[in-house]
Amino acid sequence: MSSTLFDKVWDSHVIRKIEGGPDVVFIDRHLIHEVTSPVAFLGLKSRGVKVLYPERTFATADHNTPTINQHLPVQDPLSANQLKALESNTAEYGISHWGLGHQKNGIVHVVGPEYGITQPGATIVCGDSHTSTHGAFGAIAFGIGTSEVEMVLASQCIMQPKPKKMRINVTGKLGKGVTPKDVALFIISQLTTSGATGYFVEYAGEVFENMTMEGRMTVCNLSIEMGARGGMIAPDETTINYVRGREFSPKGEAWEKAEAYYRTLKTDEGAVFDKEYTFDGSAIEPMITYGTNPGMGIGISNDIPDAEQVEGGVATYEKSLDYMGFHEGDHMIGKPVDYVFVGSCTNGRIEDFRAFASLVKGRHKADNVTAWLVPGSHIVESQIKEEGILDILTEAGFTLRQPGCSACLAMNDDKVPAGKYAVSTSNRNFEGRQGPGARTMLASPLVAAAAAVTGVVTDPRTLLTEEYA
Amino acid sequence: MAYDKFTVLRSTAVPLPIENIDTDQIIPARFLKATERVGFGDNLFRDWRYNSDNTPKQDFVLNNPTYSGKILVGGKNFGSGSSREHAAWAIYDYGFRCVVSSFFADIFKGNSLNIGVLPVQVSPEFLEKIFTAIHSDPRTELEVNLQEQTITLVPTGEKESFDINSYKKNNMLNGFDDIDYLLSLKPDIEAFAEAKEF
Numbered sequence: 060m061s062s063t064l065f066d067k068v069w070d071s072h073v074i075r076k077i078e079g080g081p082d083v084v085f086i087d088r089h090l091i092h093e094v095t096s097p098v099a100f101l102g103l104k105s106r107g108v109k110v111l112y113p114e115r116t117f118a119t120a121d122h123n124t125p126t127i128n129q130h131l132p133v134q135d136p137l138s139a140n141q142l143k144a145l146e147s148n149t150a151e152y153g154i155s156h157w158g159l160g161h162q163k164n165g166i167v168h169v170v171g172p173e174y175g176i177t178q179p180g181a182t183i184v185c186g187d188s189h190t191s192t193h194g195a196f197g198a199i200a201f202g203i204g205t206s207e208v209e210m211v212l213a214s215q216c217i218m219q220p221k222p223k224k225m226r227i228n229v230t231g232k233l234g235k236g237v238t239p240k241d242v243a244l245f246i247i248s249q250l251t252t253s254g255a256t257g258y259f260v261e262y263a264g265e266v267f268e269n270m271t272m273e274g275r276m277t278v279c280n281l282s283i284e285m286g287a288r289g290g291m292i293a294p295d296e297t298t299i300n301y302v303r304g305r306e307f308s309p310k311g312e313a314w315e316k317a318e319a320y321y322r323t324l325k326t327d328e329g330a331v332f333d334k335e336y337t338f339d340g341s342a343i344e345p346m347i348t349y350g351t352n353p354g355m356g357i358g359i360s361n362d363i364p365d366a367e368q369v370e371g372g373v374a375t376y377e378k379s380l381d382y383m384g385f386h387e388g389d390h391m392i393g394k395p396v397d398y399v400f401v402g403s404c405t406n407g408r409i410e411d412f413r414a415f416a417s418l419v420k421g422r423h424k425a426d427n428v429t430a431w432l433v434p435g436s437h438i439v440e441s442q443i444k445e446e447g448i449l450d451i452l453t454e455a456g457f458t459l460r461q462p463g464c465s466a467c468l469a470m471n472d473d474k475v476p477a478g479k480y481a482v483s484t485s486n487r488n489f490e491g492r493q494g495p496g497a498r499t500m501l502a503s504p505l506v507a508a509a510a511a512v513t514g515v516v517t518d519p520r521t522l523l524t525e526e527y528a
Numbered sequence: 529m530a531y532d533k534f535t536v537l538r539s540t541a542v543p544l545p546i547e548n549i550d551t552d553q554i555i556p557a558r559f560l561k562a563t564e565r566v567g568f569g570d571n572l573f574r575d576w577r578y579n580s581d582n583t584p585k586q587d588f589v590l591n592n593p594t595y596s597g598k599i600l601v602g603g604k605n606f607g608s609g610s611s612r613e614h615a616a617w618a619i620y621d622y623g624f625r626c627v628v629s630s631f632f633a634d635i636f637k638g639n640s641l642n643i644g645v646l647p648v649q650v651s652p653e654f655l656e657k658i659f660t661a662i663h664s665d666p667r668t669e670l671e672v673n674l675q676e677q678t679i680t681l682v683p684t685g686e687k688e689s690f691d692i693n694s695y696k697k698n699n700m701l702n703g704f705d706d707i708d709y710l711l712s713l714k715p716d717i718e719a720f721a722e723a724k725e726f
Contacts, residue, residue, distance in 0.1 A: 079695060085720050098563070108711065111714075188635060257634060286634065375547040487610075
């Protein structure tokens with residue numbers, strides 16, 4: 060029988076099916092961080108249970124780490140306490156821990172792939188909704204709650220009903236200045252924030268086939284923003300070339316076998332999805348959000364739609380525009396910008412800094428803008444330096460911070476002040492997400508760069524030189 | 529963790545007729561720094577509930593003594609966004625045992641079931657009826673019967689059925705959690721891991 064990529068990976072990990080209930084699914088890799096794990100470890104302690112497979116568990120500190128002076132003690136006592144808890148819990152249970160100051164430290168969804176922990180065909184969970192990122196490799200990866208973190212620590216299994224399957228095809232070629240982030244924001248704007256709830260998504264079509272691994276990670280990362288449990292893309296040469304030779308990737312004979320297996324991971328001809336959408340990639344513009352959820356996005360040259368044109372309650376829509384200080388029919392181009400944030404598990408990879416630098420090169424940061432450029436890991440930070448990107452940024456008046464989640468969710472000191480506008484490459488524009496009262500417009504690194512040098516929302520296509528298509 | 533059994537809950541309800549209530553609103557990220565599961569109810573809906581000087585916002589429903597009860601009724605797509613279980617903890621800690629909406633985000637629904645808060649999904653029409661009834665009389669009671677899988681508007685007797693998978697239903701009726709079950713599968717799990725090539 061024809062099966063989908065998702066079926067192949069899921070079904071090969073089911074240990075038991077419960078009648079009328081969830082499947083018991085074996086988890087290959089468990090990623091943990093400081094925010095959603097402490098209570099899970101307390102649970103283990105109170106039950107007197109050990110971690111079943113500490114070697115399948117990987118810990119990194121990211122959510123509330125500072126992005127400057129990481130060599131100094133963490134100032135916020137609550138953050139310091141949480142980081143300390145991760146350190147002592149992982150030590151007690153024999154789990155590898157990439158804490159602050161460790162060369163491998165960084166955002167969990169950036170370092171996992173960089174070190175080859177993320178592999179095609181694997182099941183990967185983490186107490187963080189953007190675990191969907193790892194689906195870019197043809198893995199089943201999704202976010203879980205703390206009770207489930209405890210379950211996976213204790214049993215290496217999760218209990219979940221098998222999600223329904225959706226395929227999203229994006230055909231054609233992307234236009235000048237249109238990036239993977241725009242593709243994702245476009246899809247979410249079409250499906251809404253609940254449009255894929257209950258589904259696991261497979262992304263297919265020419266646009267994804269031509270995308271780099273970094274771009275695929277950005278797209279899969281945002282799957283959760285349309286309600287999907289996760290998104291995935293079938294492994295191909297691009298995937299295999301990325302995974303080969305990384306620290307935790309299989310080596311030698313094991314690699315040969317693994318590679319052969321990776322090549323079997325694709326949806327069979329004739330396999331059926333519960334829902335399928337097809338979009339024309341060439342019609343996608345650089346995107347920007349105007350509201351308070353990631354589904355409230357439009358092509359940057361468009362105006363904010365009227366309440367009648369959007370799905371959902373008018374009261375909710377008006378509340379959202381009121382929070383943003385925007386009105387129906389407003390142009391987005393020319394809106395004021397106070398902060399620009401490049402980083403997070405969505406856009407904190409090297410390709411994002413290359414894109415940002417390609418546009419700011421030879422220009423200068425606008426005086427009214429505070430820019431936070433935060434690499435997702437030390438590897439990204441090194442690449443920025445080695446590739447000469449740092450020189451371009453410095454010349455244009457920007458500085459680089461140290462790796463971490465930073466202003467994406469503002470659990471550290473990087474908070475956008477109340478009422479201020481941020482163009483942010485992160486994943487959420489919810490009320491208060493980047494600090495109480497902060498107003499977030501989600502966009503690509505190119506849109507962020509255009510805002511950073513002009514001081515207002517600007518269509519990056521008007522500033523792009525020919526070589527960055 | 530094991531939690532209180534859920535059988536029949538009859539209570540007044542607190543209405544929050546806003547769509548897409550995300551978990552950042554339910555519990556903002558800056559309150560996730562605890563290492564124990566205590567006190568999250570104090571910061572439930574923090575930024576909708578308090579001004580920046582920590583005085584209560586008078587127009588927010590949790591600050592309105594007219595509305596109270598163990599049931600929270602929210603708009604469509606309740607609990608979207610972050611996977612933080614702290615959102616469900618905050619709801620539980622504040623005193624709610626049930627959330628009613630016409631649509632729930634997946635992870636929130638799973639988290640709630642895992643800690644003993646029952647998510648009850650009703651039709652958009654029934655949700656509207658509930659909001660109308662509570663707004664015309666805040667003393668309106670709802671009755672949620674888990675065994676029968678029904679929710680009733682007590683004054684009129686109007687009733688709707690809701691779905692829950694039988695495994696989770698059994699857990700909630702008995703106050704069981706998944707870990708005891710998973711630990712009982714340990715030999716199977718170890719055999720699976722042993723045989724696993726990739």
